[in-house]
Amino acid sequence: MCGIVGVLGKHEAAPLLVEALKRLEYRGYDSAGIATVNEGKLDRRRAVGKLVNLSDLLVHNPIAGKSGIGHTRWATHGGPSVKNAHPHQAGDVAVVHNGIIENFMNLRAELNEKNINYETDTDTEAVVLLTKYFLSQGLSPTEAAKKTISRLTGAFALAFLFQGEDDLIVVARQGSPLVIGHGDGEIYVGSDAIALAHLTNKITYLNEGDFAQISRKKIQVEDKNGIIVNRKIQNINLKSAKADKAGYKHFMAKEIAEQPLTLATTLENYLHEDPCDIILPKNNLKLTQIESLTMVACGTAFYAALTAKYWFEKIARVRVEVDVASEFRYREPPILKETTAVFVSQSGETADTLAALRYMSSHNANIISIVNVIGSSIARESNLVLPLHVGAEIGVASTKAFTAQLTVLALLALKIAKAKATITENQYQKFLDELKRLPEVISQALCLEPNIQKIAGELASYNDVIFLGRGAMYPLAMEGALKLKEISYIHAEGYPSGELKHGPIALIDKKVPVVVIAPKDTLFDKSVSNMQEVMARSGKIILISCESGLELAGHGSWATITMPDVSEFTAPIIYAVPMQLLAYHTALSKGTDVDQPRNLAKSVTVE
Ligand code: M6R
Numbered sequence: 001m002c003g004i005v006g007v008l009g010k011h012e013a014a015p016l017l018v019e020a021l022k023r024l025e026y027r028g029y030d031s032a033g034i035a036t037v038n039e040g041k042l043d044r045r046r047a048v049g050k051l052v053n054l055s056d057l058l059v060h061n062p063i064a065g066k067s068g069i070g071h072t073r074w075a076t077h078g079g080p081s082v083k084n085a086h087p088h089q090a091g092d093v094a095v096v097h098n099g100i101i102e103n104f105m106n107l108r109a110e111l112n113e114k115n116i117n118y119e120t121d122t123d124t125e126a127v128v129l130l131t132k133y134f135l136s137q138g139l140s141p142t143e144a145a146k147k148t149i150s151r152l153t154g155a156f157a158l159a160f161l162f163q164g165e166d167d168l169i170v171v172a173r174q175g176s177p178l179v180i181g182h183g184d185g186e187i188y189v190g191s192d193a194i195a196l197a198h199l200t201n202k203i204t205y206l207n208e209g210d211f212a213q214i215s216r217k218k219i220q221v222e223d224k225n226g227i228i229v230n231r232k233i234q235n236i237n238l239k240s241a242k243a244d245k246a247g248y249k250h251f252m253a254k255e256i257a258e259q260p261l262t263l264a265t266t267l268e269n270y271l272h273e274d275p276c277d278i279i280l281p282k283n284n285l286k287l288t289q290i291e292s293l294t295m296v297a298c299g300t301a302f303y304a305a306l307t308a309k310y311w312f313e314k315i316a317r318v319r320v321e322v323d324v325a326s327e328f329r330y331r332e333p334p335i336l337k338e339t340t341a342v343f344v345s346q347s348g349e350t351a352d353t354l355a356a357l358r359y360m361s362s363h364n365a366n367i368i369s370i371v372n373v374i375g376s377s378i379a380r381e382s383n384l385v386l387p388l389h390v391g392a393e394i395g396v397a398s399t400k401a402f403t404a405q406l407t408v409l410a411l412l413a414l415k416i417a418k419a420k421a422t423i424t425e426n427q428y429q430k431f432l433d434e435l436k437r438l439p440e441v442i443s444q445a446l447c448l449e450p451n452i453q454k455i456a457g458e459l460a461s462y463n464d465v466i467f468l469g470r471g472a473m474y475p476l477a478m479e480g481a482l483k484l485k486e487i488s489y490i491h492a493e494g495y496p497s498g499e500l501k502h503g504p505i506a507l508i509d510k511k512v513p514v515v516v517i518a519p520k521d522t523l524f525d526k527s528v529s530n531m532q533e534v535m536a537r538s539g540k541i542i543l544i545s546c547e548s549g550l551e552l553a554g555h556g557s558w559a560t561i562t563m564p565d566v567s568e569f570t571a572p573i574i575y576a577v578p579m580q581l582l583a584y585h586t587a588l589s590k591g592t593d594v595d596q597p598r599n600l601a602k603s604v605t606v607e
Contacts, residue, residue: 002086002605003027004096004178005196006069006159006169006189008216013068014058020188020195021051021072026347026394026602027098027191028074031085034058035094035161036065042094042163046085050596067166069159069189071096074601077104078121088120090128092135092163093144097124098191099176100606102154127158142213145170149211155351155606159189167215173206176605177349177377180204180212180219182233187214191605192349193236193375194392203236205380236375250594252395252487256580257446260439262390262400263407263573267435269389270411276432278415283384285366287419290340292319294365296328296356297344298604300398300482301405305344306475307572308409315431315569316417325352326607328359335363343369344409346393346401347603348376355607357381370408372401386412395595396602397487399580402479403442406573410435434567438574444564445577449585452578455542455559456585460488462513466504467494467579468534469517470527472572476579477517483583487597488590497530508539513558515542515582517575520549521568528553544578 003024007013017034032054033046045063047053051072071086077100078084087094101107104123111118111129118125127148134144141162149158155175162168171178171189181188181196181203190196193203206212209224210231223229248254272279293312295305302324309320325343341360345353348371357378361367369382372390379385388404414431417423423431459465465484469477478494485492495504497516508514514534518527524545531541531553540558543550546565554560566574587594 002074002098003072003191003195004069004098004157004159004189005071005191006096006161006171007067007186008167008169008214009066009186011066012064013066014063016199017068017070018051018055018058019198020190021054021070023195023197024072024191025051025596026396027605028072028601029596030073030075030080031082032070032072033085033087034063034068034070035087035089036063036068037161037163037166038065040164040166042089042092042161044087044089044094046082046087048080048082048085067161067169069094069096069161069169076100076606077123084120084122086124087161088122088124088128090125090132093128093131093141094161095124095128095131096159097127097156098605099156100154101126101152101156103152107151123154127152131160141165141168142170145172146211157191169214170212171206171214172211174209175351178206180206180214185216187216187219189214192373194373201236202233203375204231204233205375206231250395250584252397252399252584252594255393255395255400256577256584259400259403259577260443260446262404263442264439265389266404266407267438269387270408271432271436276429278411278418278432280386280412280415281384285340285368285384287416289338290318290416290420292321293340293342294360295320295322295342295344296325296353296360298325298350298352300402300479301344301346301353303475303479303482304402304405304409305342306478307406307472308413310472311410311413311569312416315423316413316420317422318416323356325350325356328356335360335365337364339363339365341365341367342412343367343378343382344405345369345376345378346372346388346398346405348373348378349603349605350378351605351607354378354381368412370405372404394602396597396600397483397583397594403573403576406576407435407438410569410573431569434570438570441564441566441570441574442577445574448561448563448578449581452561452581453585455561456582457589458559459490459513459582460586460589462511463491464507464512465490465492466507466512466514467492467517468497468500468514468527468530469494470497470523470530471521473517473519473527473575476572476575477515479576480515480517480579480582483579484586486600487583487587487594488592489598490586497527500530501533505533505537508534508537510538510540513540513542516544518543518545518549518553519563519566519568519571519575520546521571524549544575
């Protein structure tokens with residue numbers, strides 16, 4: 001995973017690199033480092049943990065130089081330590097790397113035979129050692145980097161800096177994104193355009209297999225066949241200001257609280273008033289001909305897709321398959337002609353989702369993506385992009401992106417349903433009215449925070465929690481469990497309520513609270529029966545339903561959360577709020593690092 005940056009500047013590089021790395025911390029925060037060339041001399045600083053540790057180190061031990069590269073790490077090969085932190089250096093070359101060098105074991109063996117030994121546990125060290133070796137054979141820095149890259153398999157974005165070269169950075173991308181930024185007499189590189197937003201809005205996206213030799217005055221890009229190509233400079237409209245917490249203790253708290261606003265913006269971007277209709281960006285979709293959809297995503301985005309399956313099937317009568325991206329392409333699923341595939345990803349950079357998209361593209365599928373980051377790799381490789389319009393999501397635990405993903409998916413389902421006439425105009429308008437009420441009803445759900453905070457205070461002392469839901473509440477049960485485990489480190493599982501009796505009910509005792517998500521819908525009675533089975537075994541129930549649901553079934557629960565009355569259609573979006581608040585306040589009680597929980601990264605750019 002990891003984020004990489006580079007600067008060939010007019011001023012000191014270190015502050016620019018650190019600021020750019022701050023913007024890439026969503027890619028990992030196990031360690032960080034920078035290397036510079038100052039009057040020809042290569043130097044570097046590295047620190048374990050978050051970027052702030054590197055900043056502190058630089059205060060006491062500054063580093064000079066107007067050319068430099070930087071890295072923020074999410075450990076893959078080798079634990080977080082200074083030794084394993086990037087930039088890696090061997091002799092006259094330093095390298096930062098995002099991705100995985102899959103053949104590093106073979107390269108290591110080959111280098112060992114040449115009596116070149118490893119000092120770190122990383123795959124990346126193979127890159128610097130090989131380059132050092134090629135330099136010792138008389139190759140120029142650019143030739144040595146190119147020859148090294150020709151020996152690598154796997155996914156990577158790489159930036160090389162060389163001793164004695166104040167005006168040279170060599171970069172390459174294969175499988176991991178990389179951009180070049182154009183400043184006034186300065187050139188930058190970064191894992192994404194956001195990293196460079198404080199420096200420039202003039203961005204060149206490198207293509208798969210590109211190799212570039214960069215100096216302040218000249219950038220030479222070669223494509224994967226070694227042919228010199230011209231990659232255009234685009235003006236990217238990115239806010240340069242880094243999002244702030246607006247007075248909240250955590251980004252996650254802010255992102256939960258702003259959902260009425262973010263959903264209003266999402267809806268505004270897709271709804272046309274008078275007559276009310278859903279307007280999609282220009283596309284070649286033949287909506288009436290869509291019989292089936294393949295949906296692929298990871299984590300929270302996967303649960304959004306799984307929820308949408310219920311809408312697409314029930315309302316639009318479209319068959320839907322939903323796959324976890326990491327399991328998709330290695331199964332080599334046959335792709336039928338005219339397949340439409342939907343990829344859901346907040347970041348638009350998730351490596352597994354991107355790889356699945358490319359598999360689908362190579363089989364000529366029509367690609368729709370639902371992303372938050374508009375210039376992302378997934379967006380750029382799609383036929384139709386449906387943006388979330390919720391602004392940057394910084395908290396590692398996805399919240400406002402989830403409710404917006406659900407909303408956009410609901411809109412797409414309705415649009416198809418209308419085109420296929422599986423619903424009447426009246427039903428269509430009724431569904432749209434329900435969506436338009438989302439900001440208001442989500443605001444009401446947010447008012448439940450004090451009660452949820454109390455429950456979370458109790459929950460924090462348990463080691464295991466089970467979440468149950470039926471129908472469209474089943475994916476939400478899994479999402480609730482994911483939220484809780486990722487930020488509070490409490491073991492949690494989401495199950496379909498009806499499945500509990502087929503095994504997991506053996507887990508139930510007083511020490512395992514069970515969160516039951518049971519809006520008063522067509523499956524309410526069945527959910528209540530399943531809940532009774534848990535109660536009969538001394539299970540502690542946290543029941544989430546509306547007032548009338550709780551009146552009927554709340555008796556005997558350990559705790560209850562009284563939700564507003566909502567329609568069956570929008571319930572998964574609104575019931576997401578107590579899932580988020582429960583996880584957030586449990587994590588607060590436990591004192592974990594809510595925005596940057598251990599072992600995680602916001603965007604997972606390795607397979
Ligand atoms: O950027 P993406 O939506 O593709 O990310 C997918 C998952 O990595 C992400 O949803 C992850 O599960 C979140 N941390 C969940 O809160």
